[in-house]
Amino acid sequence: MTAEKSAVYLDNAATTPLDGRVLEAMLESLEGLRGNPSALHAPGAAAREAVEEAREAVAALVGASPEEIVFTSGGTEADNLAVLGLARAAPPGRRHAVISRVEHPAVREAGRRLEAEGFEVTWLGVDGDGVVDAGAFEAALREDTALAAVMWANNEVGSVQPVEELAAACAERGIPFHADAVQAAGRLPVDVRRVPVSTLALSAHKLYGPQGAGALYVREGVEVSPLILGGGQERGLRSGTENVAAISGFGVAARLAAGELEERARRERELRDRILAGVREMEGVRLNGHPRRRLPNNVHLTVEGVEAEGLVLFLDALGYAVGSGAACSSGGHKASPVLLAMGLGEREAFSSVRITVGKDNTFEEVDGFLAAFRQAVGRLRELSPLQAG
Secondary structure, eight states, X not given: OOOOSOSEEOBTXXXXXXXXXXXXXXXXXXXXXXXXXTOSSHHHHHHHHHHHHXXXXXXXXXXXXXXXXXXXXSHHHHHHHHHHHXXXXXXXXXXXXXEETTOOHHHXXXXXXXXXXXXXXXXXXXXXXXXXXXXXXXXXXXTTEEEEEOOSBOTTTOBBOOHHHHHHHHHHHXXXXXXXXXXXXXXXXXXXXXXXXXXXXXXXXXTTSOTTOEEEEEOTTOXXXXXXXXXXXXXXXXXXXXXXXXXXXXXXXXXXXXXHXXXXXXXXXXXXHHHHHHHTTSTTEEEOSOSSSBOTTEEEEEETTOOHHHHHHHHHHTTXXXXXXXXXXXSSOOOOHHHHHTTOOXXXXXXXXXXXXXXXXXXXXXXXXXXXXXXXXXHHHHHOGGGGO
């Protein structure tokens, strides 16, 4: 095992470092809970109790009932289960879906799978800030719409969508509405008692929990067809023996996120605004996403005359880890569909980086990053053919 190369981690939208308190709970689970949660004996009962305690904590984070939480392997599976599951459970004749163009690939690719299965998908555009227009959304809904999907907050540019208004429009028409809240939960107040979503995707590793654990909130009475069949775990919606240690860690992470939400958001917002103030005067550097309705930790920038990949590597060499676009896909050098949907050109998309602070970052780290950022941008512009057009 090698130590992480980058000393300062500013890519918290990709994944967050495991909280020490979460790790402690997971180690206790790995060492002490050896039973299968489905087993009837005492070790099985102890494992099942740990899973149900975590379910209660995850439910509390979003204002749900524990019975409405289905554990999955992560946010991607939760999104897939929602989009495909809602569509396949829809009444006969409902073969239409409305999905925004700025969704996470887990939702976008599920929408494309629906098209391959004969569904018609309306791919809803966004404005220059990456935000869905509520009027256009309502106009896209039809009598044969099986579901609509718009994420709570964008994983790339950080824009927050008007999900309460969109979900209400669907609820009035009896149309299931799915929201990917992977980036929002733990950073913004997410309450399914106030926002009438049908399903909601969550992921532990965006909350300082373990990778490989997620959840789907399924509102009571909403029909979802399972993707994974087997022993009938998770109310038959996600068969397979539960990962007790990861789920236990998820529960602790959710409980901490709920209790520390205001303080975390306040600190992240201060760090984010310090970065924005530091880059505001730089020539050819532009903020992407909504200037106000955005995640408290997200700074997404287009840097003219610089390729994002080179900038990320240069900053990494200087000791700062940032992201270029989404870090949830691999293979191929393609422009971000999110940025293209917002109206950016391919050159601008390839010149965009994402800086996302976390609860443990400091002002000193941010100041050091700003100095490194100016150095990297200046040097790369001297070398880049993009600067010369």
